[in-house]
Amino acid sequence: MDALDERKEKILYAIIQNYLETGEPVGSRTISKNSELNLSSATIRNEMSDLEELGYIVQPHTSAGRIPSDKGYRFYVDRLMAEKDQEVSDIKELMIEKTEKMEKLLKQVVKVLANNTQYATMISAPALSKSSVKFVQLSAVDEHHILSVVVMNGNLVKNKIIEVEKPLDNENLLKLNMLLNTNLNGLTVSQINLGLITMLKEQAGIHEDIIAQVLNTVAETIKDSDEGLEIYTSGATNIFKYPELADSQKASEFISTFEEKEELASLISDIEDGETGTGIQVYIGDESPIETMKDCSVVTATYDLGEGIKGTIGIIGPKRMDYKKVMDNLSQLKDQLGSILKKE
Amino acid sequence: MDALDERKEKILYAIIQNYLETGEPVGSRTISKNSELNLSSATIRNEMSDLEELGYIVQPHTSAGRIPSDKGYRFYVDRLMAEKDQEVSDIKELMIEKTEKMEKLLKQVVKVLANNTQYATMISAPALSKSSVKFVQLSAVDEHHILSVVVMNGNLVKNKIIEVEKPLDNENLLKLNMLLNTNLNGLTVSQINLGLITMLKEQAGIHEDIIAQVLNTVAETIKDSDEGLEIYTSGATNIFKYPELADSQKASEFISTFEEKEELASLISDIEDGETGTGIQVYIGDESPIETMKDCSVVTATYDLGEGIKGTIGIIGPKRMDYKKVMDNLSQLKDQLGSILKKE
DNA sequence: TATTAGCACTCCAAATCGATGAGTGCTAAC
């Protein structure tokens, strides 16, 4: 990478900051006036010309001011990241009411975050693929319906009604409950494989047919939560606040990806795989894998519930978003969320 | 109401249909050419002038063609409604895969509908306020957590983890289960009142403190589903297809109400209360109670699962929507949905 | 040699102007 001398760095930094505030291309005269280094606009112009050649800034058209390129933003963000470690952030607590249901909590979190930042936000529920079974219970609701309830680590509950042809008597139900609990307890989803299932079927003996169905359904119940990576979003309409994203073509596509959520899900699983360590990631423009977000930046944080259970919070906004505020918000929230959810 | 002679009716009808197709204000000459009544544009002009005075059509500005007013649309829709009864609709089956989970089913329905009509759609899950308790089960997950599961009529399941200080032994758990099932079985949410709750508490005797919490939580669990009227939406971004709704101000507000859903919920409960009988309602412009939809029309259908359990499907689009298609779609879907859900 | 002042040049954005054409209302004739 090409090194910038200190003056160039200062100028670049000033350009970016100014652009973040105003959203307008910034000219040499502006920098010359609002910066501590006392240089004439002409000198700044020369330096800007260099910076452009190096790829940090671009001109939207000849004889307009300069705006940061993706490379420029990257420079800015990396510098922020470095600063962040020493610095003590002083944002006021984000007010999150403690609620019982995780779903409500997550919905509230995205909402608060969207309000606070004025960008679009998303959050994924903790992925259960690595969570393990804590408790299984089958009970007869009526003659033809058995209710199966599975409690996972972290007290997440999944349930399902199973249809059976013949009623199952109490004794067998009890047996089955025992069998399931002793064999499934403590297992993660990935550990419940076909081998185990056939083994259980055999052990179940006489009621094999009914039991097969029950077992399959239990496995399915648990797996369900794995595939459908639950995602909550908020503030998608905030993009209308940023003219560079608000033309109806782009806005429509953008909000669609928020409505559909599949693409967000793939984005999130990408992120959770390639984790850095600090827990905060920034994707600028093209760096994001989602086509409709080429003009945006995505900032994400992974929150951690221990035992390998993770979820992701994300903020999507214009490239000229207030990275500092966003990163502070996220890193605070990520810790807060982790500790709240662990307690539940 | 003022009666229209036949010729006026025909002209009005022609104006509306033409406008629905083109979205452009329609002039006297157009009507004069494309209609079976052979009249010159001048005559049409005179009639149009009358129709305007009567409030059925308006001019967006002097010396432009006419467009239907809300009153005009109302005339058109009422006429459609009347025709609808005799007519056999011949739309091809909307393809809905049968899935196990109601949630998935509903999500799929709104999606299919949005795709098919190219408008924004919403659906409410069946309201449980009139549904009754079928089965209650408490089970000890570990020393400090009791899992309560409530199955409602229609096999809808609600569950909740209750924290308790002291472990509850098996015997007491069993007693409690008996108590709850015998007393709550068959009751609707509205029938579970404070009196009943205190009565149950007394009967529970020794463990009153723990039991109070359990009972409260059960009641709360059931009520939860009542307040939070679950709503699924799709195709909100379709409004960008209709220029008259697509300016960023309006679009932003519109999509916001779709994102938030609270307002939709109140709209839906309004609708479910004031039901007509045919099951299809049309709200044109100002007739809708939601502020952000003054420029839209809302068409809804109530689907019925029997026993007073109802849900609502809705389509929101521009006033110049294809009412016929929309109404046909909805009335077909409403029946289909009813029968699918009843079977589950 | 680095910095600066000055000036010509570029280009966008907003304002202005006129032409076009669709559509009306009115009047007078049929």
Place this chain on the structure above:
DNA sequence: GTTAGCACTCATCGATTTGGAGTGCTAATA
């Protein structure tokens, strides 16, 4: 009652103009 004809209105579109912000280059300066 219907129609032809005509003057008038008004939104839309394109071309033109203008103003201003900003650049690049050159020559002068420290």
